[in-house]
Amino acid sequence: xxxxxxxxxxxxxxxxxxxxxxxxxxxxxxxxxxxxxxxxxxxxxxxxxxxxxxxxxxxxxxxxxxxxxxxxxxxxxxxxxxxxxxxxxxxxxxxxxxxxxxxxxxxxxx
Numbered sequence: 001x002x003x004x005x006x007x008x009x010x011x012x013x014x015x016x017x018x019x020x021x022x023x024x025x026x027x028x029x030x031x032x033x034x035x036x037x038x039x040x041x042x043x044x045x046x047x048x049x050x051x052x053x054x055x056x057x058x059x060x061x062x063x064x065x066x067x068x069x070x071x072x073x074x075x076x077x078x079x080x081x082x083x084x085x086x087x088x089x090x091x092x093x094x095x096x097x098x099x100x101x102x103x104x105x106x107x108x109x110x
Contacts (some may be wrong), residue, residue, distance in 0.1 A: 002026070002099025004042045006035070014038035017046065018078065018100060026095045027069060027078040035107075042105055044077050045069060049100040055093050057086075063075035065089035069096065 005017045013031030016038055027045065032038040048071055049055040055070050056068040056076075064082035068087060071077050078096075083089040 002103040004103050006038055006042075006105065006107045006109065014050075014083045014109075016042055016105075018096060018103060020095050020099055024083065026092055026099065027080060029078050030076065038097075039105065041074075041077055044071050045096075046100050046103070048072065048077065049096050052093075055096075057089065059095075067093055 002018060002020050004016045006014055008014055009031055011031070013033060014035050015031050016029045018027040019023045026110045029038070029041050029045075032041060040071050048069060050071070054070050056070055057065065059065055059069060060082055064084070065086045065088075066082050067080045069078040080089070080092050083092060
């Protein structure tokens with residue numbers, strides 16, 4: 001089962017990574033000023049990851065595919081890594097859909 005890992009950035013902001021069962025990061029959040037806001041972001045990912053329309057498929061300047069997960073208000077709540085192909089990107093989306101709803105939340109900071 002996947003897990004959300006909350007960490008603290010050097011600037012004091014909180015962020016989370018959704019990791020697949022194999023430990024690979026499949027979604028990274030923006031920075032949040034409070035732990036509570038970060039946890040709300042996780043709940044939003046759990047809910048919105050079940051709707052394919054919330055995944056915005058994009059392409060970087062170098063042609064690498066990636067995706068953003070958006071909330072109902074259109075705000076980006078998570079970004080993927082850059083992928084080598086569109087099929088690998090689609091696999092990443094499927095992994096988020098599969099892992100996010102039941103993923104445990106782990107706090108990894110002092």
